[in-house]
Amino acid sequence: MNTTRKVVDMVVWSWNPKVDGNVLFENMPYVMNRYRFIRKNPRYVLYSKHSQRKLISGKFVKIFLTSESISPKMNECDWAFGFNLEEEIRDDRYMRMPNYVRLGAGVNLIKPKSYSPVDILKSKRKFCTFIYSNRSANVRNEFFKRLSKYKKVDSPGKVFNNMPMIGGFKTTQELEYHLRNSMYKKYDMKVEFLRDYKFVISFENKEFLGYTSEKIYHAMLANCLPIYWGNPAINEDFNTGSFINYYDHGSMDAVIDRIVQLDKDHDLYMKCLAQPWYPNNRVTRYTDEDRILNRFRRIFG
Secondary structure, three states: OOOOOEEEEEEEOOOOOOOOHHHHOOOOHHHHOOEEEEOOOOOEEEEOOHHHHOOOOOOOEEEEEOOOOOOOOHHHOOEEEEOOOHHHHOOOOEEEOOHHHHOOOOHHHOOOOOOOHHHHHHHOOEEEEOOOOOOOOHHHHHHHHHHOOOOOOEOOOOOOOOOOOHHHOOOHHHHHHHOOOOOOHHHHHHHHHHOOEEEEEEEOOOOOOOOOOOHHHHHHHOOOEEEEEOOOOHHHOOOHHHOEEHHHOOOHHHHHHHHHHHHHOHHHHHHHHOOOOOHHHOOOHHHOHHHHHHHHHHHHO
């Protein structure tokens, strides 16, 4: 095996000066095993918001990558990664890369034969949780209020907070200080927190075709049943039989009726939990390591 990593001189145009390629792709070991990113005499520039694109000068290879529901402008970049379906963008220089992919989703979501819904259900001591800091997501907020009429929904985040923060921190400043060495450690803490819960509200901030963030992925890692809304094409990413998909039910009341049914019927809950996260329990084209690495080879060599 070739252990020599290709050095890629790239600047990341970001609000956080500590963010570089090694940080952005640290949860994609198949990428990090091939590339080492430095910032010395950059040949590549990776950016997100289009407003920042105008501030980039020089003859860089321009790469657009976003973690938000923003469509790339292909006339402003050389390559792009985003959430839009590839059939929508229709440009060979574009690849769909949802947040959950960059945060490590892949073969780790394939359920082994030893996967035991019985044992998992025994470990679930709590009903449902809701962890958010964005207060302007009206659909998500309304859902929390309605589901809370059935049972208490635990909320350790800023929105509808009704319990201590994850990790027992008193302020977000304390949490950020604790996590200062890695922007992703908070996700590990979040997944551990979720493990006690049967259900997780995994709504996106807004509805956007193709936009699947890390929210549903983290619930899956914790073996919870996600309750999902946001990307009407979520079936492109995951098996909708393995979670509660708003788009399969058509209304908020119908979704809540389904949650109540699963909460009261343990056999039905375990039947849903036994479903594979991926269709046919195989990685999709979006989590196919070879496909992703081939795109990086086209860009970086």
